[in-house]
Amino acid sequence: METKQFIELTQQHKIVPVFYHSDIEVVIQTIQASYDAGVRIFEFVNRGDNGLESFTRAVKHFHDYSDLCLGVGTLFDVDTATGFVAAGAQFMVSPGWVDELARYAATCNLAYIPGIATISEAITAKNAGCQMIKIFPANVVGPAFAKAVASVLPDLAIMPTGGIEPTKESMGAWFKAGVNCVGMGSQLFDKKKIADGDFHGLAMDIRQAVQTAKACQI
DSSP states (O other): OHHHHHHHHHHHHHHEEEESSSSSHHHHHHHHHHHHHOEEEEEEOOOOOTHHHHHHHHHHOOOOOOOOEEEEEEEOOOOHHEEEEEEESSSEEEESHHHHHHHHHHTOOOEEEEESSSSHHHHHHHTTTTTTESSSHHHHOHHHHHHHHHHHHHOOOEOOSSOOOHHHHHHHHHHTTOOOOOSHHHSSSOOOHHHTTHHHHHHHHHHHHHHHHHHOOO
């Protein structure tokens, strides 16, 4: 997916779930629960020995979901990214700035969202052609930093990730600072519900978070 299109999608949907599980079926069920809750962008975390296999299965399973954008995060190098792109990844995310991933994404015409925690990194990302950055870890850096980035580099879209709670107070502070969307991992997914197979309950939790995020924009 082209970066501009991806940014527009994040602006519309506000929450990007970030998830990994070693069980492929759990991955599929969690993506389905997120979709049922109104999520249309999902970041699969590259972790574990079967990460690529799980993602490949997920892409095939959701092939007919034309409005679902599946991407991969926690990328560190082009060799790994190549496998996920071949499997159908529509965007790429890394926890820090990786120059070779920026260049590779440009050749693929795919959105690349690097993790940054300083203004210097944000400038480096922008000068390399990135249109969106991921503030990480968000709970360490804080919304005030996002506001500073937005004031200095207003053309950069921002997606903070890490430690953001699905509450009006937590998400609202970031949206007030000017971010496009928030990436959410463990705070969004109730581990007990997943362990119990309660994906209906999980979908209800995620739907509430989606509604709260959108309400923060009113």
